[in-house]
Amino acid sequence: MKRFKVTIQYDGVNFYGFQRQIDLRTVQGEIEKVLFRIFKNEVTLHASGRTDAGVHATGQVIHFDVETNMDEKALKRAMNTYLPKDIHVVETALVTSEFHARFSSIKKEYRYFINTGGYEVFSRNHVYQFNRELDIEKIKEASKLFIGKHNFYNFCTNEEGSVKDYIRTIESIEVNVNEGIIEFIIIGDGFLRNMIRMMIGALLEIGLNRKDKEYISRKLGDDFTRSNYKVPGLGLYLTRVYY
Incomplete structure (x- = not known):
C-alpha cells in the first residue's frame, strides 16, 4: 500500500x-x-x-x-x-503512513483579493469587485488586532458543538495594494468556517469608516455576538499548507 x-x-x-x-x-x-x-x-x-x-x-x-x-x-x-x-x-x-494531509499540517496561508477600482468583468469570479475607495491605512492598522491567539467565535459560522473550541492563532496578516487591487495574505495555525471572510468583512467596514478598530477588539473580547459582515468566497484562495 x-x-x-x-x-x-x-x-x-x-x-x-x-x-x-x-x-x-x-x-x-x-x-x-x-x-x-x-x-x-x-x-x-x-x-x-x-x-x-x-x-x-x-x-x-x-x-x-x-x-x-x-x-x-x-x-x-x-x-x-x-x-x-x-x-x-x-x-x-x-x-509514509504517518503523514496526514489535515492532521500533519502546522499552518496555512490564504489570500484574498479585492478590486477597489472600476468593475472588471473578466476577473469577477476571482477578485471581489468591491469597486469603492477604502482607507487602506485604517485597514492595515486594524488588521494587526487579529494577530496572535484569540477566540474567533464572533468571526465564524460554525454551529455550537461542531468544533472543539474557537481558539486560533494568526501568525501574520499582510495587506498589499497594487493598482487598485488589495491583496490580504493571512497565515494561521487553523481557520474556522468563514473565518477569513468575516475578518475581511469587518476590515472593509473599517476601511469605509463605518466602524472603528475597537469593533474588532470587542468581537475578540467579551462581546459574544457574531459579526454581521462577510465578503464573498470568490476572492479567497488557499495558497499554501505548511508541514
Whole structure:
C-alpha cells in the first residue's frame, strides 16, 4: 500500500465546495472519480481542509492510500490526463503512513483579493469587485488586532458543538495594494468556517469608516455576538499548507 501526497490547484467557480456531496459537483468528487478510473477501485482522499463554494486553491494538499506499482510522476501524468480543466495536479510525492494531509499540517496561508477600482468583468469570479475607495491605512492598522491567539467565535459560522473550541492563532496578516487591487495574505495555525471572510468583512467596514478598530477588539473580547459582515468566497484562495 502506497500513500501519496498530492498538491492541487483548482478554480472554485463551478464547484459546490471541496467536500463530496450527493448529486453536486465538488472538487473531492471529481478527483475521486478520476482515481477510480485510474485504479479501478474506490479511493477515498483526505484534504488539508475544506473550501466552500466558489473558493479557489493554488496549494491545496490531499493524500490517499492505494495499491499500485505507479510512481509519483506517472500518477501526476495520469491524474492530469483525466481531471477536468478546472483542477490540476501541481506536485505528487510518496509519503509514509504517518503523514496526514489535515492532521500533519502546522499552518496555512490564504489570500484574498479585492478590486477597489472600476468593475472588471473578466476577473469577477476571482477578485471581489468591491469597486469603492477604502482607507487602506485604517485597514492595515486594524488588521494587526487579529494577530496572535484569540477566540474567533464572533468571526465564524460554525454551529455550537461542531468544533472543539474557537481558539486560533494568526501568525501574520499582510495587506498589499497594487493598482487598485488589495491583496490580504493571512497565515494561521487553523481557520474556522468563514473565518477569513468575516475578518475581511469587518476590515472593509473599517476601511469605509463605518466602524472603528475597537469593533474588532470587542468581537475578540467579551462581546459574544457574531459579526454581521462577510465578503464573498470568490476572492479567497488557499495558497499554501505548511508541514
